[in-house]
Amino acid sequence: MPHQEIYEHFHPDEKAFVDRAWEWVERAAERHETKRTDFLDPRQAHVLFALAKRHPDAAIRLDGGYAGAERKRAIIAPDYRPLDAEDMGIAVLDITSDDRRISELDHGDYLGALLGLGIKRDKIGDLHVRDDGCHALIAEEIAVFITGQMRQAHRVEVSVGVLPLPQLREVAQTLEEQVLSVASLRLDGIASDVFRLSRTKIVEPIRAGRCRVNWKTEENPSTPLRAGDVVSMKGFGRFKLLEVEGVSKSGRTRVRIGKFM
Known part of the structure; x- marks a missing residue:
């Protein structure tokens, strides 16, 4: 169990993960065990990395299969064990089809098909979607x-095979950019404009814990956003605040938003 002061740095909803992560760290440092995790989202990776750095006898490596990976697996081990050569246990799933409709499939279609097999999200890393298929x-x-x-x-009927990591065909994630004029940088105000919902309708899911800012649960609708923040709303999508461009004469703020496609 982590010391009580550790919890102060994390959201209450993260307590269960903090407990698990600290156990991994302690087992590595004190029992000389090595743990390879499932895929972690960026917030979980941050939490685990922060906890590992608190223990002088633990070492950690994070890897998602390629340089720009968002979701990553971690290896936690005793600090004397070199981790660069450790197998991260990541494979490339090659999904293809002879059906021309495959070009119409998106990230959600492929992820839904995988989850529909009963696979946990933690077993799946980043997806790279192309017109002719997907590398997951x-x-x-x-x-x-x-x-x-x-x-x-x-x-769409598909064929599925497995490839080694060097054969991954990376696809850069695309953002649909838009410039908005907002009354303030409050989370609820910007999110309501991005998702084209009234502020009343956007406040409810935020307060219900369905919103994350930089992969951390955020329940306060008035939280101010900053350039670089990534906001995800369960059921609506996610966006990134790319730039705060300035304030107009009328007092409204111009912001540039990138909506993940």
Whole structure:
């Protein structure tokens, strides 16, 4: 169990993960055990990294399969163990089809097809979607199961194979940019404009814990956003505040937003 002061640095909703992560760190440092985690989102990776750095006898490596990965697996080990050569257990799932409709599939279609097999989200890393298919980074231990079970993605028949990491075809994530004039930099104000909802309708999911800012749960609608912040709203999507361009003569603030596609 972490010391009580550690919890002060994290949101109450993160307590269960903090407990698990601290146990991994303690086992590595004090029992000389090595732990390879499932895929972590950036917030979980930050929490685990911060906890590992609190213990002088623990070492950590984070890797998502390529340089710009968002979701990553971690290895936590005793500090004397070199981690650069450790196998991260990541494979590339190659999803293709002869059906021309495959070009219409998006990130949600492929992710939905994988989750529909009963696979936990933690076993899936980043997805790279192209017009002719998708490369999905997955935990190698589920590769055989997926190739034996996955036959469709959103009603499109697909073929599935496994490739080594060097054959990953990266696809840069695209953002649909827009410039908004907002009354303030409050979370609820900007989110309501981005998702085209009234402020009343956007406040409810925020207060219900369905919003994350930089992958950390945020329940305060009045929280001010800053350039670089990534906001995700369950059921609505996510966006990034790219730039605060300035204040107009009328007192409104111009911001540039990138909506993840």
